[in-house]
Amino acid sequence: MNYVIYPNDDGGVSILIPSPEALETMTIQEIAAKDVPAGKPFKIVDVSDIPSDRTFRNAWEYSA
Amino acid sequence: MTVTINGTTGIAGVDGSAATPAVQGADTNTGMFFPAADTIAFTESGTEVMRLDSSANLQFNSGYGSVATAYGCRAWVNFDGTTNTAGFCTIRGSGNVTSVADNGTGDYTVNFTTAMPDANYCVQCTGESSAASATNDSVFGIKDGSTLTTTSVNVVETIAGGTTGSDGVYYCVAIFR
Numbered sequence: 001m002n003y004v005i006y007p008n009d010d011g012g013v014s015i016l017i018p019s020p021e022a023l024e025t026m027t028i029q030e031i032a033a034k035d036v037p038a039g040k041p042f043k044i045v046d047v048s049d050i051p052s053d054r055t056f057r058n059a060w061e062y063s064a
Numbered sequence: 065m066t067v068t069i070n071g072t073t074g075i076a077g078v079d080g081s082a083a084t085p086a087v088q089g090a091d092t093n094t095g096m097f098f099p100a101a102d103t104i105a106f107t108e109s110g111t112e113v114m115r116l117d118s119s120a121n122l123q124f125n126s127g128y129g130s131v132a133t134a135y136g137c138r139a140w141v142n143f144d145g146t147t148n149t150a151g152f153c154t155i156r157g158s159g160n161v162t163s164v165a166d167n168g169t170g171d172y173t174v175n176f177t178t179a180m181p182d183a184n185y186c187v188q189c190t191g192e193s194s195a196a197s198a199t200n201d202s203v204f205g206i207k208d209g210s211t212l213t214t215t216s217v218n219v220v221e222t223i224a225g226g227t228t229g230s231d232g233v234y235y236c237v238a239i240f241r
Contacts, residue, residue, distance in 0.1 A: 017143075017163055017166065019155045019158045022163060057168055058168045
């Protein structure tokens, strides 16, 4: 299962979670191209690569 | 009244009424009729119950007491605000939603599959209070300072004065226009 991550305007990182309905007709790449804000870099990552501990969620940063 | 039946127009020539619809079965006061130009209506027991008016508005009486325009939900989603621990189950169900972006604690962007006709839609948000907010008033709604767009809406849950985000297990967002 893949998610998309990208830097947000608050200095943190956003995690884009695709809906099951979208995945029936679109690829994760197509969803990223559509829903990541224009001009933002993004990466497609496996869900296991995203920390499960959200204690310091707002301190997470995007690294290229 | 002349009824025309041919291979080009099909059956044409009778508008009917609620009491005597133009298209009916054995029950003569139940069926379809054409009450005005560019308008299709349906009747049951001689009373109009549904109509598609000339502006393509769907109107029906589903306990309203009269035939009135129905305003549909254009998008909806039920998701888990604690996201990353739930994997594929993060979004439990949705309609016209491509994705939900987790922007931070209690901060989410819902992205629509098909864009809204404009940004003047109504956003309905309901959420489960998180454990952190159990002793405080919590609010789940449109993010302060954000702008509704035709393609997405930014929603947040805040507690205790509106500055502290929190995560809940159940968040529901519905868009009406």
